[in-house]
Amino acid sequence: MKEKIEKILAEVKSFHADSKEALEQFRIQYLSKKGTITELFTEFKQVAPEMRKEMGMRLNELKNTIQDIIDEQQKQFETTNEAKTDLDLTLPVDAMKGSRHPLSIVRSEIEDIFKRLGFVVAEGPEVEDDYHVFAALNFPPDHPARDMQDTFFISKEPSENKPTDVLLRTHTSSVQVRAMETNKMPIRIIAPGRVFRNEAISARAHCIFHQIEGLYIDKNVSFADLKQTLYHFVQEYFGEGTKVRFRPSYFPFTETSAEMDISCNICGGTGCNICKHTGWVEIMGCGICDPNILKASNIDPEEYTGYAFGMGVERIAMLKYQINDLRMFFENDLRFLEQFENA
């Protein structure tokens, strides 16, 4: 009888029910009135008195083991059954949880306006080298933008003529250089992306922010084309009747350079806190590509001319939604983000 119990114990321990029915079959086989255990208890009556205690213990142990196995495996079927009934994976989703970030909304709206004008989206790496961020854009070697205070350097391996520093790009103008390197004319790109500057975080500045760069190079591109394109963008984005003005400025890679202002969309140009009572707010830098920049990328400036512009996405979003603290974009406070659910 001892061997028999041992054998059954080994048998039941290796049992694994693959269905509820199989488990029930198992129960009937061992624990029902006509099952193996009942049979064993009948046999038990014939066991010699001196063996009874030990056999009785072993028999009860076997019975309990079988009951445990059934209980344990029963649980599995219960949970999977529950999951099956509650979760119908074929049902359509009725509502998306969450919402798009305001910066994503603004970026894609701006992209769409320029895409309709024939611009294509281009990208470049966030971890860049000195050449693409500064040198190829005519920043002299001692330009303050390169300074540790403005640029996050990753490694510095200066060599004589071609600096090979690895750094986080401080503007998306590096994508201009990468687009010009491809040398496929005409170039008409819009380059949205994240940029990094070593600035103290405040309501108006952050060390990580976003820009959208534009570059158009073709035959006969003029400053008039630049003005008309940006004027069109402003009418589309801030509404018909928004005024624009261009002020002379300086960027190492554009000549002529300008800063573009729009009439303050908050007070309508009459003067408020946002526009510091001037009626105007600055939204981007722009200009005609410096011929030397084209030359450096083997583009003949006698044949081709171009314009470039660059704007800060946070700045545009702050004006559009009247947000007065730039830090809100990065805090991920649900009370802020939820306001853009339907935007």
Ligand code: PHE
């Ligand atoms: N890259 C400039 C900046 O970050 C903006 C700019 C882009 C100016 C393109 C002119 C042309 O300030």
